[in-house]
Amino acid sequence: MIKSLDPRVTREQIELDNQIAPLQELDQWETYEVFHQKKRGDQHMHVGIVHAPNPEMALLFGKEQYGRRGITANIWVVKTANVFASEYEDQDIFETVPEKQYREAGGYKVMEKINKYKKEQKS
């Protein structure tokens, strides 16, 4: 029996050689992805995962794990298995034409044209 400096441990009456059966697969359940919203109006941000037996417990663990410090307005949990994601090795699917000024506000210099037009009108 352990005589510990920690009275809580001594009270538990633990044998030093308390071998136990190994944990089986899924003993710690599957994982949920956690999305955290700091305050109303913010986007929910992915912050990590929790292991949980069901969505309700995932929400509870998510609250403890990602909401115990700082402020939280809202949390979402999504089963990891239900996330459909792109692959990094397919990153070329995001490649487009290298020059994309045509879809940027800065790609349209109207003032130059207006000023040129005004100058021509005066002369």
Next chain:
Amino acid sequence: MYGNAYIDPNEKPKSIIDGEDPIKLAEFEARIARGEKIEPKDWMPREYRKQLIRMIEQHAHSEIIGALPEGTWITRAPGFKRKLALMAKVQDEVGHAQLLYSAAETLGKSREAMINDLITGKSKYSNVFNYPAFTWADACVIAWLIDAGAIINQVANAKGSYGPYCRALDRICTEESFHLKYGHDNVVTLATGTPTQRKMVQEALNRWWPPIMHFFGPSDKISNHTEILMRWKVKMATNDDMRQQFLNMYVPKIWDLGLTVPDANLKKNEETGKWEYTEPDWDEFKRVINGDGPCNAERLAVRRNAEERGRWVREALNTAQSKYVVPLA
């Protein structure tokens, strides 16, 4: 709270990249050299995966086991505010373990396998937690100086190459800044208190100094192995560099309080800018990390006990099929 991964010095470092696809390896190394992160499904060398699993897993175990010597003092922390703070700190450490286990899981080792390796003694954890926290002052010295050491290591590793580990460490480092300030406040309170309090904190410092010097591990052998791990940004600084950084930041703060460090040879060489100290007893380090320390057996027995006596709760949650139905009559 974690120093540095313990790599068995007897392990053969040969053939670390043997059989790896040279084109993929070159792409992998180029990505790291550009400062990009590696993500779980990316191609990675076997040794990169293996070393990261070992390191992150040891780090996670250290957080869990580290909560035990500190938890010892929750019920007897002086005053309500310090009880609250210590409970919050211990809860944070356990939360850090959750984050780290998650990061290690992305490399393909299940949480169950990691817990099994911890409770059977196969996996290591930070050696300092095999020592007891005899008094409240020991808990204060741990919270200040062990956390300080851990932050040095974690800040360095947060700049590493593996995305999930870096993200976990960023969060951990933010949380640990409170631990460090809390620990410092506790030590300052004792050091500026009554003669009895000063004596208490000095004795705790004397007890914890050898484990603190062990904390970052023995000098790295300058080997091909270390060099590759540093190029892959698995290892971010040598053990000696981190120890020097720690001494440089904290010895002046300890002296500032009029406390002494139990090493007559400890001084900063003004020419080299390096700290000189008595070489720690590495035989003791090896003996303790391999199981023969004052608390190894207790720590693992307590961990197994938690696993075993918590099992019914997990099982009950697994089979929570029944639903409350309003009585019919």
